[in-house]
Amino acid sequence: xxxxxxxxxxxxxxxxxxxxxxxxxxxxxxxxxxxxxxxxxxxxxxxxxxxxxxxxxxxxxxxxxxxxxxxxxxxxxxxxxxxxxxxxxxxxxxxxxxxxxxxxxxxxxxxxxxxxxxxxxxxxxxxxxxxxxxxxxxxxxxxxxxxxxxxxxx
Amino acid sequence: xxxxxxxxxxxxxxxxxxxxxxxxxxxxxxxxxxxxxxxxxxxxxxxxxxxxxxxxxxxxxxxxxxxxxxxxxxxxxxxxxxxxxxxxxxxxxxxxxxxxxxxxxxx
Numbered sequence: 001x002x003x004x005x006x007x008x009x010x011x012x013x014x015x016x017x018x019x020x021x022x023x024x025x026x027x028x029x030x031x032x033x034x035x036x037x038x039x040x041x042x043x044x045x046x047x048x049x050x051x052x053x054x055x056x057x058x059x060x061x062x063x064x065x066x067x068x069x070x071x072x073x074x075x076x077x078x079x080x081x082x083x084x085x086x087x088x089x090x091x092x093x094x095x096x097x098x099x100x101x102x103x104x105x106x107x108x109x110x111x112x113x114x115x116x117x118x119x120x121x122x123x124x125x126x127x128x129x130x131x132x133x134x135x136x137x138x139x140x141x142x143x144x145x146x147x148x149x150x151x152x153x154x
Numbered sequence: 155x156x157x158x159x160x161x162x163x164x165x166x167x168x169x170x171x172x173x174x175x176x177x178x179x180x181x182x183x184x185x186x187x188x189x190x191x192x193x194x195x196x197x198x199x200x201x202x203x204x205x206x207x208x209x210x211x212x213x214x215x216x217x218x219x220x221x222x223x224x225x226x227x228x229x230x231x232x233x234x235x236x237x238x239x240x241x242x243x244x245x246x247x248x249x250x251x252x253x254x255x256x257x258x259x260x261x
Contacts, residue, residue, distance in 0.1 A: 066253070
């Protein structure tokens with residue numbers, strides 16, 4: 001009798017244990033499914049992040065290139081100004097003595113153009129004339145790189 | 155036995171994965187760009203030893219005080235170059251500001 005009761009006890013315990021284990025497996029399975037969904041979402045977020053970072057790198061590179069290009073163009077404007085004063089050993093002082101009125105007129109014209117260059121550099125929008133200038137006679141010779149975007153030096 | 159079985163089945167459970175994500179965007183600075191300059195044109199007068207009297211007489215005739223601030227041809231050249239350098243720096247700073255605004259504020 002005692003022996004039978006002992007086996008019945010073991011059987012019932014095993015049954016409850018098995019039931020508990022199955023219940024736990026089901027619970028684990030639910031959690032694993034939820035984890036998989038979260039992992040997929042995290043991977044998608046990471047992919048998105050990497051794509052955005054690559055886009056940012058491209059933008060940074062592009063901005064750097066444009067700034068370097070601008071610095072180069074402005075440097076050329078400055079060199080051109082130097083050439084205007086000293087081209088072929090030109091002496092502006094002697095020229096001004098010889099052709100006072102004409103040099104005065106040229107100086108005032110260049111001064112007005114240089115003034116406009118400062119306005120543009122400070123953010124003043126370009127006029128249609130400045131935008132459409134393509135010939136030497138149409139450009140602002142003091143700063144074509146910033147005043148005349150469509151002018152290609154020839 | 156029952157207690158032992160319960161403990162054994164519960165001790166090695168799968169941990170629930172928690173991902174914390176809280177993104178708070180920084181407030182934008184949104185400062186207005188400075189108003190572009192609108193400069194006055196100035197008039198250069200060239201004086202030589204030969205035309206000095208004529209220049210001062212013209213000034214007097216126009217009701218302008220016969221006094222001028224002078225520069226030698228070399229100093230005039232330097233002034234022009236200095237202005238060109240200031241202009242270049244202004245352009246670079248202005249473009250730099252645009253690029254920063256473009257990068258951080260345009261989304």
